Amino acid sequence: MDNDDVFYRELPKVELHAHLNGSVSFQTIEKLISRKPHLNIEHSMTAIGKGQRRTLDECFEVFKVIHKLVDTEEDILMVATDVIREFAADGVKYLELRSTPREEKDTGLTKKNYIETVIKAIQQCKNEGVDIDVRFLVAIDRRNGTEVAMETVKLAEEFMLSSDGLVLGLDLSGDPTVGHGKYLLPALQRAKNCGLKLSLHLSEVPSQLEETDLLLNLPPDRIGHGTFLHPEVGGSQSLVDKVVKNNIPLELCLTSNVKGQTVPCYSKHHFNYWYQLGHPSVICTDDKGVFCTDLSQEYQLAASTFGLSHKAVWKLSQQAIDCIFAPDDVKQQLKQKWKDLHLQVFK
Ligand SMILES: CC(C)=CCNc1ncnc2c1ncn2[C@@H]1O[C@H](COP(=O)(O)O)[C@@H](O)[C@H]1O
Numbered sequence: 001m002d003n004d005d006v007f008y009r010e011l012p013k014v015e016l017h018a019h020l021n022g023s024v025s026f027q028t029i030e031k032l033i034s035r036k037p038h039l040n041i042e043h044s045m046t047a048i049g050k051g052q053r054r055t056l057d058e059c060f061e062v063f064k065v066i067h068k069l070v071d072t073e074e075d076i077l078m079v080a081t082d083v084i085r086e087f088a089a090d091g092v093k094y095l096e097l098r099s100t101p102r103e104e105k106d107t108g109l110t111k112k113n114y115i116e117t118v119i120k121a122i123q124q125c126k127n128e129g130v131d132i133d134v135r136f137l138v139a140i141d142r143r144n145g146t147e148v149a150m151e152t153v154k155l156a157e158e159f160m161l162s163s164d165g166l167v168l169g170l171d172l173s174g175d176p177t178v179g180h181g182k183y184l185l186p187a188l189q190r191a192k193n194c195g196l197k198l199s200l201h202l203s204e205v206p207s208q209l210e211e212t213d214l215l216l217n218l219p220p221d222r223i224g225h226g227t228f229l230h231p232e233v234g235g236s237q238s239l240v241d242k243v244v245k246n247n248i249p250l251e252l253c254l255t256s257n258v259k260g261q262t263v264p265c266y267s268k269h270h271f272n273y274w275y276q277l278g279h280p281s282v283i284c285t286d287d288k289g290v291f292c293t294d295l296s297q298e299y300q301l302a303a304s305t306f307g308l309s310h311k312a313v314w315k316l317s318q319q320a321i322d323c324i325f326a327p328d329d330v331k332q333q334l335k336q337k338w339k340d341l342h343l344q345v346f347k
C-alpha cells in the first residue's frame, strides 16, 4: 500500500448504503460454495470484476445466484458477521446494513428468523469488540408488490420496538424497471408514521420521473442513487428543488453505477453535480462483493476523479455522520471519534 492507500484505509468512514447479500466477499463466497458444491456455482457468477460492465438485468441475475448460496440461518449468520468484520477492517466506524428478509421453504427459514439472525450477527460482533457501530434497515423488494411491502413494514415495526435501536428503518430496492412506487406508497407512509426512517432507491434508471416525484412527497429521509434526478440527465429542476428543499441526503455509489452502466464513466458520475451544489452526499459501496470494491476505494475514486484534497475527503466522511439514522447521541459519539482520529490520519 502506498501512502495514499493508507490515508483512505485509516480515514474513519460511515457506510449508509450496503445490501447484505451484495456485500459478500470472495472469501465468504468460497466458504458458501464449499458448503453447497451440488449447486455448481462458480465465483465468476457472483461478482463483476475490474473493468467489466453488465446490464442491469445481468446484475440482478447475480443476486439470484447469491441467494441460492445464502438460504439458511447458518449462512446468514456467517455472511453477516463476515461482512461486518470486513467493513470494520476497512475503517468503517458506523454501518447501516440493509437486507430483504427472505422465506425459504426448503430450509424452513422465515422472514422473522432472517431478521433475528442479522441482529444476532450484529450483537455477536459487538460482543467480540469489533470497532464498528452497526444498525439494520429492513428492505422491501419492489417487485413483490403491495401486500409483501405492508407485511415487511409490520415486521420492521415490531423489530424497531424490540431490537434496542438496532432496527432503524426501511429500504426500498430491487430491480427499478419492475413495479411502480405508487403501489408501495401506503406501506411507506405507514412506516414513516410509525417512526421508521426511509431510504429509497430513487431515479436509478431514467424512466422513473413520475414515481420519483410521487415518492419525494413522503418525503424519504435519504435517497439511494438518484442518478437521473437532475435536468442534465433528463431529470428536472423541480425534482432537484424538492430534494434540496427537504435537505434529503443522497447515497452515491460510483463503481456500482459505472459497472451497472447507468452512468457512462466515473467522471460523468452525478456525485459532481450534488457536490458542487453543496448538497449532503454520502459515498457508499452498494454491493462491495458484487462490484469488487470497498469504501476506502470508493472515496479514493471520488477524490481522484473530481480532484478532492485529503482535507476535502475528511470533511466528506465527517459530514456523513449528520446523515445517519441513529439518534443524536450516536452522532455526537461519532463526531468525537473523528476528532480523536484526526491526528493519526493526518500524521
Ligand atoms: C443491478 C445493480 C447495478 C445493482 C445496484 N443497484 C441496486 N438497485 C436496486 N436494488 C439493489 C441494488 N443492489 C442490490 N439491490 C437489492 O439488494 C438485494 C440483495 O441484497 P439482500 O438480499 O437484500 O441482502 C437485491 O436482490 C436487490 O433487491
Ligand SMILES: [Zn+2]
Binding pocket: 017, 019, 173, 201, 224, 286
Ligand atoms: Zn442499492
